[in-house]
Amino acid sequence: MHNITLIKGDGIGPEISDAVLKIIKSAGVDINWDIQTAGADVIEAEGVPLPDRVLESVKKNKVALKSPVTTPIGKGFRSVNVQLRKELDLYANLRPCYNLPNVKTRYEDVDIVVVRENTEDLYAGIERQVDENTAESIKRITRSASERIAKFAFDYAVKNNRKVVHVVTKANICKLSDGLFLESARKVAKDYDIPLKEILVDNCCMQLVQNPNQFDVLLLPNLYGDIVSDLCAGLIGGLGVAQGANIGKDYAVFEPVHGSAPDIAGQNKANPTAMLMSALEMLNYIGEKEASVRIKEALFKTLSEDIKTADLGGSYGCKEFTNSIINRL
Numbered sequence: 001m002h003n004i005t006l007i008k009g010d011g012i013g014p015e016i017s018d019a020v021l022k023i024i025k026s027a028g029v030d031i032n033w034d035i036q037t038a039g040a041d042v043i044e045a046e047g048v049p050l051p052d053r054v055l056e057s058v059k060k061n062k063v064a065l066k067s068p069v070t071t072p073i074g075k076g077f078r079s080v081n082v083q084l085r086k087e088l089d090l091y092a093n094l095r096p097c098y099n100l101p102n103v104k105t106r107y108e109d110v111d112i113v114v115v116r117e118n119t120e121d122l123y124a125g126i127e128r129q130v131d132e133n134t135a136e137s138i139k140r141i142t143r144s145a146s147e148r149i150a151k152f153a154f155d156y157a158v159k160n161n162r163k164v165v166h167v168v169t170k171a172n173i174c175k176l177s178d179g180l181f182l183e184s185a186r187k188v189a190k191d192y193d194i195p196l197k198e199i200l201v202d203n204c205c206m207q208l209v210q211n212p213n214q215f216d217v218l219l220l221p222n223l224y225g226d227i228v229s230d231l232c233a234g235l236i237g238g239l240g241v242a243q244g245a246n247i248g249k250d251y252a253v254f255e256p257v258h259g260s261a262p263d264i265a266g267q268n269k270a271n272p273t274a275m276l277m278s279a280l281e282m283l284n285y286i287g288e289k290e291a292s293v294r295i296k297e298a299l300f301k302t303l304s305e306d307i308k309t310a311d312l313g314g315s316y317g318c319k320e321f322t323n324s325i326i327n328r329l
């Protein structure tokens with residue numbers, strides 16, 4: 001029996017987490033889910049969007065599966081997602097991105113892993129209103145965090161037989177901050193046989209769209225990592241299929257790349273694949289590899305039989321798609 005925290009999130013979060021829990025249960029994996037709520041819905045009762053009980057639960061269980069949580073735009077509370085990553089020091093955001101069977105895109109054989117620094121950069125939330133007409137945000141980059149994430153990227157590359165790491169920055173403009181990130185990557189790379197290539201983020205975006213197959217592991221600071229992840233999701237069929245994980249020294253929180261998708265929430269339209277793929281990595285992480293493989297086979301079989309949700313051009317609802325996977329388990 002595994003004890004795992006589940007943060008159900010909001011928007012499409014509850015739909016996709018219910019779907020994934022149902023699939024995992026059907027596969028016979030014994031998990032005691034500690035269900036935790038966070039975000040706008042808990043503020044009224046508890047005063048904060050990320051109560052201590054959520055952090056305590058993850059600290060106790062060491063592993064969490066998380067659905068997206070809405071962040072108010074331009075005002076309101078700070079992102080629960082960013083806060084969670086920072087509080088638990090989940091410094092590596094790992095986002096493997098590859099084509100799934102029968103998910104039609106313009107690109108074939110995409111196999112990119114985005115490694116995004118997860119604790120600093122503009123996400124440190126150091127902002128101030130200088131005067132009525134001026135606001136500023138501090139882009140904080142440290143040597144320790146940069147070296148740590150570079151080491152993570154190279155260790156991942158070695159372990160997973162990857163051929164090249166691209167470090168992605170804008171060090172021609174942000175000479176000090178991105179310069180430090182780049183310098184850290186160069187230093188760490190010296191300890192590995194895998195080559196490090198350097199690319200500016202604007203060119204990287206263009207190259208990704210023109211020829212994604214030239215890329216293998218991408219190493220990026222927080223903001224570029226966030227943006228490039230969505231671009232990479234677009235290469236393989238969209239956010240409905242893009243998985244992710246936040247990994248730290250002591251804890252791991254698995255969550256899809258996408259947000260709470262308020263435009264389709266509560267309509268049985270959400271694609272649970274991204275959440276499911278994230279959960280499959282979680283199963284690998286806790287040693288349930290056999291179940292993870294079995295579920296992935298059922299998912300791939302389902303997609304191959306043209307059973308797909310609307311975001312992938314199909315006509316199945318979230319529930320019907322989920323049941324189809326379960327039937328193939």
Ligand code: NAI
Pocket residue numbers: 012067068069070071072073081239240255256257258259260261262263264269270271272273274311
């Ligand atoms: P989003 O990722 O929620 O949605 C972008 C587009 O992709 C929408 O058209 C949506 O319908 C579609 N989409 C996303 N996931 C899908 C799925 N599973 N199946 C089918 N279609 C899907 O991005 P948006 O609209 O910019 O953000 C909405 C909220 O989510 C914001 O409050 C944002 O802060 C939050 N967010 C939370 C994240 C997290 O909890 N880790 C990550 C990203 C955004």
